[in-house]
Amino acid sequence: MRAKQRRRLLHVTAVWVGLVLGGCFAGLPVLWMLVSSFKPNARIFATPPRIIEEDSSFAAYLSIFHDPEKIRFFVNSYLVALTVTALTLVVGIMAGYAFSRFEFPGKRVLNVIVISVQAVPPITLLIPFFGLMVTLRLYNTYQGLILTYMVFTLPYAIIMLTGYFNTLPRELDEAAKVDGTSTFGALWKVLVPISVPGIVSVGIYTFMIAWNEYLFALTLTRTNNMRTVPIGIQLLMGQHSYEWNEMMAMSVLGSIPVVVLFIFFQRYFIGGMTAGSVKN
Amino acid sequence: MSVSEAAPVQDNGAGTRTLPLGTRVTRALVPFAYLSPTVTLLLVLMVVPIIIVIGYSLQDAVITTKQSHFVGLENYIDILTSAKFRTALGNTIVFVVVSVVAHMLIGLGFALLLNSDAVSNVTQAVFRTIFVLPWLLTVAIIAILWRLLLNPNGVVNALLSALGVVSGQHEWLADPDLALAVVTFINIWSGYPFFMISILAGLQGIPRDLYEAAEVDGAGVLRRFWSITIPQLRPIIISMALLDVIWTSQQFALIWMTTGGGPLNKTEMLSTFTYKMAFSEYDFAGASASAVIILVLSMVLAFFYVRSQKARD
Numbered sequence: 158m159r160a161k162q163r164r165r166l167l168h169v170t171a172v173w174v175g176l177v178l179g180g181c182f183a184g185l186p187v188l189w190m191l192v193s194s195f196k197p198n199a200r201i202f203a204t205p206p207r208i209i210e211e212d213s214s215f216a217a218y219l220s221i222f223h224d225p226e227k228i229r230f231f232v233n234s235y236l237v238a239l240t241v242t243a244l245t246l247v248v249g250i251m252a253g254y255a256f257s258r259f260e261f262p263g264k265r266v267l268n269v270i271v272i273s274v275q276a277v278p279p280i281t282l283l284i285p286f287f288g289l290m291v292t293l294r295l296y297n298t299y300q301g302l303i304l305t306y307m308v309f310t311l312p313y314a315i316i317m318l319t320g321y322f323n324t325l326p327r328e329l330d331e332a333a334k335v336d337g338t339s340t341f342g343a344l345w346k347v348l349v350p351i352s353v354p355g356i357v358s359v360g361i362y363t364f365m366i367a368w369n370e371y372l373f374a375l376t377l378t379r380t381n382n383m384r385t386v387p388i389g390i391q392l393l394m395g396q397h398s399y400e401w402n403e404m405m406a407m408s409v410l411g412s413i414p415v416v417v418l419f420i421f422f423q424r425y426f427i428g429g430m431t432a433g434s435v436k437n
Numbered sequence: 438m439s440v441s442e443a444a445p446v447q448d449n450g451a452g453t454r455t456l457p458l459g460t461r462v463t464r465a466l467v468p469f470a471y472l473s474p475t476v477t478l479l480l481v482l483m484v485v486p487i488i489i490v491i492g493y494s495l496q497d498a499v500i501t502t503k504q505s506h507f508v509g510l511e512n513y514i515d516i517l518t519s520a521k522f523r524t525a526l527g528n529t530i531v532f533v534v535v536s537v538v539a540h541m542l543i544g545l546g547f548a549l550l551l552n553s554d555a556v557s558n559v560t561q562a563v564f565r566t567i568f569v570l571p572w573l574l575t576v577a578i579i580a581i582l583w584r585l586l587l588n589p590n591g592v593v594n595a596l597l598s599a600l601g602v603v604s605g606q607h608e609w610l611a612d613p614d615l616a617l618a619v620v621t622f623i624n625i626w627s628g629y630p631f632f633m634i635s636i637l638a639g640l641q642g643i644p645r646d647l648y649e650a651a652e653v654d655g656a657g658v659l660r661r662f663w664s665i666t667i668p669q670l671r672p673i674i675i676s677m678a679l680l681d682v683i684w685t686s687q688q689f690a691l692i693w694m695t696t697g698g699g700p701l702n703k704t705e706m707l708s709t710f711t712y713k714m715a716f717s718e719y720d721f722a723g724a725s726a727s728a729v730i731i732l733v734l735s736m737v738l739a740f741f742y743v744r745s746q747k748a749r750d
Contacts, residue, residue, distance in 0.1 A: 168553075168555055169555040169556070172550055172553045172555040172556055173555075173556070175546070175550045176550055176556070176560070176564050179546075179547050179550060179564070179567075179568055180564055180567045180568070182626070183567055183568045183569075183570055183571055183626075183630075184567045184570060186571070186582055186583070186586055186626070187570045187571070187574070187582075189582075189585070189586060189592060190578075190582050190585075193585060201585070202588060202590035202591060204590070204595055205595060205599070206592045206595045206596070248474045248475055248478070249475075251471040251472070251474065251475070252471060252472050252474075252475040254471055255468040255469075255471035255472045259467065259468035259471075261465070261468040261469065264468075267472070267476075269743055270479070271475075271479075272739070272742070272743050272746065273736065273739040273740075273742075273743060274479060274483055275680075275683075275739070276683045276735045276736065276738060276739030276742065277483065277487070277732065277735065278686075278687045278708070278728070278731045278732055278735050279687060279689070280687065280689060280707075280708045280711050280712060280728055280731060281487070281490055281728040281729065281731055281732040281735075282482075282483070282486050282487075282490070283712070283715070283728075284490055284493065284500075284715055284721055284724055284725050284728055285485075285486035285487070285489035285490045285493070286482075286486055287500075288489065288500060289482075289485070289486060289489070304478070304482060305482070307478060307482075308478065308479070308482045308483055311475060311478065311479075315475065340467060365573075368575065369575040369576060369577075371575075371576055371577050371689070371690035371693075371694075372689050372690060372712075376716065386575070386577075387575050387576070387577030387578070387690070388577070390577050390578060390581055391577055391581075391694060394581065401585055404581055404585075405581075405582075405585065408574075408578040408581060408582060411575055411577075411578055412573060412574050412575070412578060415573045415574075415575075416570070416573050419566070419569065419573055420566060423562075423565070423566070423569075
C-alpha cells in the first residue's frame with residue numbers, strides 16, 4: 158500500500174514537472190511578446206531582461222489605434238477572413254453533403270482530387286495566379302484574395318464535413334425527405350443544425366488559415382490599403398527603425414482573434430478534429 | 438459520364454426504375470448541383486493554373502515579354518543541374534525530416550501529459566491552451582517574435598549568457614553554421630501542437646478496458662505504452678506525419694521573414710529559391726519549372742497520404 162502511494166506521488170510529480178517544462182517551452186516566448194508590447198522601445202533590449210520594465214504603458218497600442226493605416230490592416234484581415242469562412246462553409250457543406258449522402262459517377266476520382274489538392278504547393282500556384290489575377294482584374298482586390306484562400310480552405314472543409322456527416326445517421330435526413338422536404342431542405346433544416354460542432358470547428362480552422370496567410374497576401378496585393386495583418390507587421394519592420402514594442406503590440410492584437418476563438422471553442426474544435434481526422 | 442448510369446442508388450429503392458426519364462435525370466443531377474461551386478472553383482483556380490504553370494515551364498521569358506518560345510525541357514535541365522537548387526533541396530530535406538520527427542515526439546509527449554489522470558481537468562485545460570499557443574500565432578508573428586528573442590541583445594542571449602552557455606551577443610540567424618538549426622527549431626516550436634491535438638484526440642479514443650485487461654495480465658506502464666498506445670495511435674501518427682511532411686516542405690513565410698534564405702544560402706528552401714527566381718530575378722519560366730518540380734514531389738507524398746487514408750477506412 159505504502160509503495161503504491163509512493164509510486165502515485167512520483168507519477169503526479171513527474172507529470173507536473175513535464176507540464177511546467179512544456180508550459181515554459183510553449184508559453185514563455187508568447188509571454189515575452191506580451192510584456193514587450195508594454196515596454197518603452199528603448200527598454201526592449203535592456204540587460205538584465207526584466208518581465209516588467211518601469212514606464213510600461215499602453216503607448217504602443219494607442220499609437221496603433223491612432224494610425225488609420227494600421228487599423229486598415231485589421232479591417233482588411235477581418236473582412237477577408239470572415240468572408241472566406243462564410244463562403245467556405247456554404248460551399249463546403251453542400252459538397253460534404255453530396256459526398257456523404259449520394260452515389261454518383263466520378264465520386265471516387267473527385268474525392269481523391271479533393272484530398273490531393275491539399276498537397277498542391279502554394280508556390281506552384283503563385284506564379285500562374287499572379288498572371289491570372291491581373292487578367293481577371295482581381296489583382297490587389299478583396300475578391301482576388303478571398304477566391305485564392307478558398308482554394309486552400311475548401312478541400313479541408315469538405316473532407317472534415319464529409320467525415321462529420323458520415324457519423325450522423327442517414328435516417329435523420331431521410332425522414333425529412335419522406336415528410337416531403339426537398340434534399341436541399343433536409344440538408345439545411347435537419348443536417349446542418351445538428352452538425353453545429355463540426356461546422357464550428359471547420360469554421361475556426363478556415364478562419365485561422367485565412368487570417369494567417371502570408372505568401373499570397375504578399376504577392377497579390379500591391380497597395381497598403383489592401384494589406385492584411387501579417388504583411389502589415391512585416392511592413393512595420395521595414396519602416397521607422399524597428400519599433401519593437403509596436404510590432405509586438407500589433408502581434409498581440411493580430412493573435413487575439415484566433416486565441417479567443419480557440420479558448421471559447423476548444424471543446425468543439427478538438428471534437429471536430431476527432432470526427433474529421435480520427436474517425437474519418 | 439452518361440446520365441443513364443447515374444440512377445440514384447440512395448433513393449428509397451422501390452420504384453426508381455419506373456419513374457419517368459425526366460425525373461431520373463433530374464435526380465441523377467442532384468449531387469452535381471451540390472458539387473458545382475466546388476468543381477468550378479477547383480477547375481478555375483487549381484486545374485487551369487497548374488496547366489498554365491506547366492506551360493510557362495516549357496517556354497522562355499514568360500510574363501516579362503510578349504514573345505516567348507517553346508524550349509522543351511531546357512528550364513528543367515537548368516534547374517536540376519544548378520548547385521543552388523541542390524542546396525535548397527538538401528536544406529529542405531534536413532528542415533523537413535528534423536521538424537517532423539520533433540513535432541511527432543513533442544506532440545506525443547505533450548499529449549500523454551495532457552491525457553494523464555494525475556492532474557485535474559481544469560489543470561489539463563489550462564495547460565492544453567498554453568501548449569497550443571504557438572500554433573495559434575500567425576507565421577508572420579512567429580517570425581518577428583523570434584527575431585526579437587534571438588536578437589544579439591535579446592533575451593535568449595541574455596539568459597544563455599547568464600547560464601554560461603554562450604558568451605556575448607550571438608547572431609543566431611546570421612551565423613552560417615547555426616541558421617538552419619535555428620529556423621528548424623522555430624518551425625518545431627510553431628508546429629508540434631497540430632500533432633499534439635490529433636494524438637490527444639486519438640488517446641481519448643482508445644478503449645479503457647484494453648489497458649485494464651493488460652494490467653490484469655501484469656503488463657507494466659512501458660509494456661502497455663508499446664503494445665497498446667502506440668499501435669492504436671499508429672494510423673493517426675502516420676497520416677499526420679505525411680501531412681506534416683507535405684506542409685513543412687512548402688514552408689515559405691517563416692524562412693522568408695527570418696533569414697530570407699541566407700546567410701550564404703544556408704537556409705535556402707525550395708520555396709524561397711523558387712520565389713526569388715520569380716519575383717526578385719523575374720525569371721518566371723525558370724521559377725515555373727522549379728514550381729512544377731516541387732509539385733511533382735508533393736504529389737508523390739500526396740499519393741502516400743491518400744493511400745494511408747484509404748488504409749484507415
